Amino acid sequence: MSNELLVSSTQYPAHKENQRIRGTPSQNITVILPACDGETSIGSLVLLAKLYADNVIVIDDCSTDRTAEVARKAGAHVIVHEASKGKAESLKTGFAAAADLGADIIVTMDSDGQHNPADIPKLVAPIIKGNADMVNGSRYLNYLSKNSSIYRRTGQTMQDISTKMNSNLKITDTQSGFRAYAASTKSIFRFSGKKTAIENEMLADAGRSGIRITEVEIGVQNNPRVSVRNPAKYIFGVLKTIVSDMEANRALYMYSVPGFAFATCGFYMGFKFMVDFFLGSASLNFGPTFVMVYLALVGAYMTFRGIVAHSMAEEVRQVEPA
Numbered sequence: 001m002s003n004e005l006l007v008s009s010t011q012y013p014a015h016k017e018n019q020r021i022r023g024t025p026s027q028n029i030t031v032i033l034p035a036c037d038g039e040t041s042i043g044s045l046v047l048l049a050k051l052y053a054d055n056v057i058v059i060d061d062c063s064t065d066r067t068a069e070v071a072r073k074a075g076a077h078v079i080v081h082e083a084s085k086g087k088a089e090s091l092k093t094g095f096a097a098a099a100d101l102g103a104d105i106i107v108t109m110d111s112d113g114q115h116n117p118a119d120i121p122k123l124v125a126p127i128i129k130g131n132a133d134m135v136n137g138s139r140y141l142n143y144l145s146k147n148s149s150i151y152r153r154t155g156q157t158m159q160d161i162s163t164k165m166n167s168n169l170k171i172t173d174t175q176s177g178f179r180a181y182a183a184s185t186k187s188i189f190r191f192s193g194k195k196t197a198i199e200n201e202m203l204a205d206a207g208r209s210g211i212r213i214t215e216v217e218i219g220v221q222n223n224p225r226v227s228v229r230n231p232a233k234y235i236f237g238v239l240k241t242i243v244s245d246m247e248a249n250r251a252l253y254m255y256s257v258p259g260f261a262f263a264t265c266g267f268y269m270g271f272k273f274m275v276d277f278f279l280g281s282a283s284l285n286f287g288p289t290f291v292m293v294y295l296a297l298v299g300a301y302m303t304f305r306g307i308v309a310h311s312m313a314e315e316v317r318q319v320e321p322a
Helices: 039-049 067-074 086-100 117-128 150-167 183-188 198-209 231-249 251-278 286-319
Strands: 029-035 055-061 077-081 105-108 134-138 179-182 213-217
Touching: 029 039, 029 067, 029 086, 029 117, 039 055, 039 067, 039 117, 055 067, 055 086, 067 077, 077 086, 086 105, 086 183, 086 198, 105 117, 105 183, 117 134, 117 179, 117 213, 150 231, 179 183, 183 198, 251 286
Parallel strands: 029 055, 029 105, 055 077, 134 213
Antiparallel strands: 105 179, 134 179
């Protein structure tokens, strides 16, 4: 067997040959691995995931290396996107393919090697037992890792708060790509990824649908490609994600509420100025007049933008899942 398919015992020490843990033999477990230029890790992941799943599907999103070839040699069902479509479309393709293979439980994993396939039985157990419809694999279920930098912990906390506001879910690891879903839930997800990260979008969809969601603790492997980041860029990315989430899921709160407050202040200042002006106790001054007009116009714009964005988002939610 080629070197790409060899399983590293140092990276994944918890695995044993033929270690497949099942609560119910009839449950078909299918793993989806979205991948792009992942030939160095995809072979091992497929081999190890097959120890715990009936099928492994790799969605090759226009890789320039041998990701698809290596995945096929490892025994995965491979679907290739000839043009790059992004993670949301890759997951959409994967969920459809999993349904075609008769999946009862769908597991999503990142293909960069940070997730340990040995955690799959733990992840699917609540669904097999009938206690959940979706399970989120969390690195921070009991605590935020002390090995993480301060800026990472700060960013994670900010995103957790944002997710709770947007989806009414208390999730400790909102960016986790290691999740399990009952196959019956696939129709609730939009897989658009247009306004926000697909992980956040799926949580928002799950929160609105009212399905049962739980979390289990997972381990994480060191990933040198993403372990070192510029703190300023990381925090900026977190803030950008939060703003996108708010715009996609809470446009009324993000735009209309502060916009209405600004407009109210502007119109009140205008009304008070007109009264004082006609009574002769006020004169036209550039500064106050500019502030008055600015608050009124900006406030009115934000209010209407929030209403329009909210209406469009509701229309998309009603159309896309179908």
